[in-house]
Amino acid sequence: MSVNLGFIVLSLVKIVAILAYLYGLFWAMGHANRLVKVAGVVLAFGIIQIALSVQIGETQILNDFDRGLLFQACTMTMVALGLNLIYGFNGQFSLAQWGFYGIGAYTAADITYRWNVRDARGLLVAGIGVILGGLMILAVGRLVRRYQGMPVLSQFTLYLIGSVLAGAVAVVIGNVLNPLLVPLFGTPDAPGILASPAVMQVVFLLAVLIAGAFAAGVSFLFGLPVLTLGSDYFGIATLGFSIVVQTLMVNTDTILPFPEMKGGRGMIGIPKLTTWFWAFLFLLAVIVIMRNLIHSSTGRAIMSVREDETAARAMGIDVAFYKLFAFVMGSFFAGIGGGVYAHYIGFLSPGTFDFLVGFNPLIIVVFGGLGSMTGTIAASFGWIFFLEGLLRVLLSQMGTEAPTWRYVLYPITLLLLMLLRPQGLLGNIEWGFLKRPAVALRARAAGK
Amino acid sequence: MEQASVPLQTAPGERTVSTRRRARGRPGARLAWIGQGFLLLLAAVVLYILITNLIKDPPLFAAFVLSGLQLGFVYALIALGYTMVYGIVRLINFAHGDVFMVGAFVSFYAVTRFQLHIWPAAVFPGLPSGLVVVIGSLTVVLLSMIVCTAMAVTIERVAYKPLRDAPRIAALITAIGVSFFLEFFGALYFVFSPRFIPYQRPFEVVTWYIKDGIHLVQAGQAPPPGSITFSNIFLIIVAASILVQLVLQFLVRRTKIGKAMRAASFDKPTARLMGIDVDGVISFTFAVGAAFAGLGGVLYAIAYSSIWTQLGILPGLKAFVAAVLGGIGSLPGAFVGALIMGQAEALTSGYISTPMRDAVAFTILIIVLLVKPTGLFGEAAGEKA
Numbered sequence: 001m002s003v004n005l006g007f008i009v010l011s012l013v014k015i016v017a018i019l020a021y022l023y024g025l026f027w028a029m030g031h032a033n034r035l036v037k038v039a040g041v042v043l044a045f046g047i048i049q050i051a052l053s054v055q056i057g058e059t060q061i062l063n064d065f066d067r068g069l070l071f072q073a074c075t076m077t078m079v080a081l082g083l084n085l086i087y088g089f090n091g092q093f094s095l096a097q098w099g100f101y102g103i104g105a106y107t108a109a110d111i112t113y114r115w116n117v118r119d120a121r122g123l124l125v126a127g128i129g130v131i132l133g134g135l136m137i138l139a140v141g142r143l144v145r146r147y148q149g150m151p152v153l154s155q156f157t158l159y160l161i162g163s164v165l166a167g168a169v170a171v172v173i174g175n176v177l178n179p180l181l182v183p184l185f186g187t188p189d190a191p192g193i194l195a196s197p198a199v200m201q202v203v204f205l206l207a208v209l210i211a212g213a214f215a216a217g218v219s220f221l222f223g224l225p226v227l228t229l230g231s232d233y234f235g236i237a238t239l240g241f242s243i244v245v246q247t248l249m250v251n252t253d254t255i256l257p258f259p260e261m262k263g264g265r266g267m268i269g270i271p272k273l274t275t276w277f278w279a280f281l282f283l284l285a286v287i288v289i290m291r292n293l294i295h296s297s298t299g300r301a302i303m304s305v306r307e308d309e310t311a312a313r314a315m316g317i318d319v320a321f322y323k324l325f326a327f328v329m330g331s332f333f334a335g336i337g338g339g340v341y342a343h344y345i346g347f348l349s350p351g352t353f354d355f356l357v358g359f360n361p362l363i364i365v366v367f368g369g370l371g372s373m374t375g376t377i378a379a380s381f382g383w384i385f386f387l388e389g390l391l392r393v394l395l396s397q398m399g400t401e402a403p404t405w406r407y408v409l410y411p412i413t414l415l416l417l418m419l420l421r422p423q424g425l426l427g428n429i430e431w432g433f434l435k436r437p438a439v440a441l442r443a444r445a446a447g448k
Numbered sequence: 449m450e451q452a453s454v455p456l457q458t459a460p461g462e463r464t465v466s467t468r469r470r471a472r473g474r475p476g477a478r479l480a481w482i483g484q485g486f487l488l489l490l491a492a493v494v495l496y497i498l499i500t501n502l503i504k505d506p507p508l509f510a511a512f513v514l515s516g517l518q519l520g521f522v523y524a525l526i527a528l529g530y531t532m533v534y535g536i537v538r539l540i541n542f543a544h545g546d547v548f549m550v551g552a553f554v555s556f557y558a559v560t561r562f563q564l565h566i567w568p569a570a571v572f573p574g575l576p577s578g579l580v581v582v583i584g585s586l587t588v589v590l591l592s593m594i595v596c597t598a599m600a601v602t603i604e605r606v607a608y609k610p611l612r613d614a615p616r617i618a619a620l621i622t623a624i625g626v627s628f629f630l631e632f633f634g635a636l637y638f639v640f641s642p643r644f645i646p647y648q649r650p651f652e653v654v655t656w657y658i659k660d661g662i663h664l665v666q667a668g669q670a671p672p673p674g675s676i677t678f679s680n681i682f683l684i685i686v687a688a689s690i691l692v693q694l695v696l697q698f699l700v701r702r703t704k705i706g707k708a709m710r711a712a713s714f715d716k717p718t719a720r721l722m723g724i725d726v727d728g729v730i731s732f733t734f735a736v737g738a739a740f741a742g743l744g745g746v747l748y749a750i751a752y753s754s755i756w757t758q759l760g761i762l763p764g765l766k767a768f769v770a771a772v773l774g775g776i777g778s779l780p781g782a783f784v785g786a787l788i789m790g791q792a793e794a795l796t797s798g799y800i801s802t803p804m805r806d807a808v809a810f811t812i813l814i815i816v817l818l819v820k821p822t823g824l825f826g827e828a829a830g831e832k833a
Binding site: 152 | 474475476477478479480481482483484485486487538540607610611614615616617618620621622624625626627628629631632633635636642758761762765768769772801803804806807809810813814817818819821
């Protein structure tokens with residue numbers, strides 16, 4: 001065990017360094033001077049990039065294990081932030097987040113996998129489907145809003161018919177357009193324009209965005225009827241959703257028509273396209289979008305639903321709309337996180353998306369503090385680096401039961417936290433950029 | 449919503465306020481037929497599948513219905529605990545399914561390690577073997593029930609009671625935590641181990657088949673084609689489940705503690721004012737529910753003869769769905785709901801798709817909550833904050 005002491009100290013130093021890094025990043029981003037903002041972000045990106053690539057003597061500052069932890073922490077942050085929007089800010093106890101994460105991962109992976117084997121259908125069908133689905137939602141939404149108090153089941157039926165039609169049209173168009181694109185891929189000996197690495201990067205970006213949008217679309221369809229249930233029932237229904245999604249993943253090649261996903265054996269051969277640049281970019285985008293959303297009038301409406309639905313309704317807030325909006329946005333973030341994860345790990349198996357693992361983001365959100373973005377981000381990074389990094393290595397040296405022991409310790413900590421500090425470790429503390437921009441708001445109000 | 453929706457439905461500046469109001473005021477309730485039609489279509493498809501299969505092979509259909517009944521009666525045993533606890537403390541006791549699992553494991557150790565199922569033969573050597581099996585098995589079941597009761601009361605005191613005044617979601621998260629703890633603590637090697645364990649039954653399963661009268665299925669011999677088989681464990685599960693239902697009905701309707709339970713579920717502060725020990729009543733509710741879950745665990749293990757530490761998750765969830773389906777808080781509702789769930793699961797895995805049987809359970813939950821939020825037998829109590 002004496003060998004481990006150095007490892008423990010190093011791991012703890014890493015965790016503290018990561019937290020300090022996050023604090024510095026948010027401080028810089030919250031600075032009034034735009035130059036400091038840009039410099040801070042670039043510096044934050046550069047530090048890690050250098051640490052990942054530069055070697056000092058024999059050792060790398062951040063080795064492959066740390067790299068994996070870092071990407072895992074980024075995806076977990078996106079998923080947990082989405083859940084915090086749904087549960088922390090909007091008060092809807094959702095266990096479906098992990099299902100949307102899995103949907104995003106599989107969607108994005110399928111698009112780039114197919115692209116890699118010279119098949120543009122993945123991108124075409126998913127992309128066109130998402131666009132048509134979005135248009136359909138707008139159109140049907142317009143129709144639904146003409147009527148007052150249309151039963152939710154009828155709305156759902158209309159949206160369902162619409163999305164089935166949109167999906168069918170997308171499949172037809174994709175299959176028609178695909179033969180036109182296939183020649184552009186070239187042959188393995190003479191790669192065409194579409195097979196070049198630059199195009200692949202664009203496809204990856206699109207794939208992740210489409211994955212997010214697709215997860216958001218599914219969450220819209222699912223959330224529309226289910227969000228009208230009471231809080232506990234909503235929790236159970238969303239848990240059921242996660243279970244169903246996992247069942248479908250196990251049967252992607254039998255029930256669903258995706259033989260390349262290989263069902264329960266797991267999908268292999270996903271191009272590993274996630275670099276620190278993309279992970280950082282997506283993480284930053286999610287954080288900025290969410291922070292601006294929270295501090296806008298929409299965000300205040302979302303929070304008012306959490307505080308008191310009746311009072312919010314009395315203030316003229318469309319409670320059903322904001323619940324659905326927060327749910328869809330949260331799932332969008334989860335889908336993006338899934339896309340990034342799939343291209344970092346290169347292998348997807350249904351076991352990763354087991355609903356028991358799906359409690360992790362929930363525990364992170366509760367740990368960090370409901371309704372605290374800083375808490376969620378810090379807890380995600382701390383969680384991954386501490387539990388996945390330090391504890392996994394330490395426990396695996398103590399015996400073969402390491403994963404089980406970790407799962408024995410989680411619930412105990414969760415119970416203690418619930419009993420001793422129900423508001424989470426960081427409570428309502430926000431760092432730098434994530435703080436409520438009081439001055440800016442007041443200035444705008446005065447300007448009017 | 450104002451900014452988001454208004455520009456979508458009216459061209460800016462064209463319509464006056466009154467026309468906009470008229471455009472908004474079209475009653476959407478008239479369009480309820482769309483949703484109802486969708487549900488009817490769904491029901492028609494399901495009925496079509498069932499009826500065609502019933503006509504095609506009636507004995508097979510009957511076999512699925514029987515297996516569904518067996519499952520349903522086990523779910524009923526679990527669902528009673530959910531419905532009683534939810535009725536009083538408004539908490540989805542996630543750990544209930546794991547109490548069920550512990551019940552199965554306790555009986556496993558009692559039988560395999562300690563040979564508890566044949567203790568009467570060891571103590572009174574002259575006893576006939578039939579009596580030995582009956583007394584021994586009853587002891588095993590009783591032991592499981594007692595251990596489960598003790599465990600549930602401990603969980604209630606340690607984890608749930610301090611959170612009684614906290615937000616309900618805090619208690620729900622705690623319940624999930626307890627459930628996790630039981631599953632993964634059980635998965636440690638010195639506790640239950642994470643493997644699937646073949647379950648040694650305290651008594652042999654005897655199977656009969658019905659074709660021109662009831663005959664015994666001999667060992668190593670397949671029942672003739674076109675016959676319907678059933679086993680003694682099926683009969684025991686049905687009898688136990690019905691008995692428990694009657695006992696609980698008696699307990700809740702006729703006894704003093706039952707009256708106290710009903711009072712506490714109706715209004716806790718007032719019940720306390722009337723001199724009812726509400727905490728004691730809650731503990732008692734947990735205890736009764738856990739005892740029946742333990743019984744269910746033993747019967748489930750005997751029927752399906754393989755146990756592991758995550759055994760309780762899905763039956764627990766489905767039993768909860770059954771309780772909601774029947775109307776949460778209602779004992780006959782839980783019973784009927786569980787039977788429906790059992791049928792849904794057995795027929796789905798038989799005729800639609802085996803992996804999707806879990807999906808059907810949750811689809812039923814969502815549809816029932818949308819169509820009749822109080823469940824089949826529920827009172828329109830609504831959700832108390």
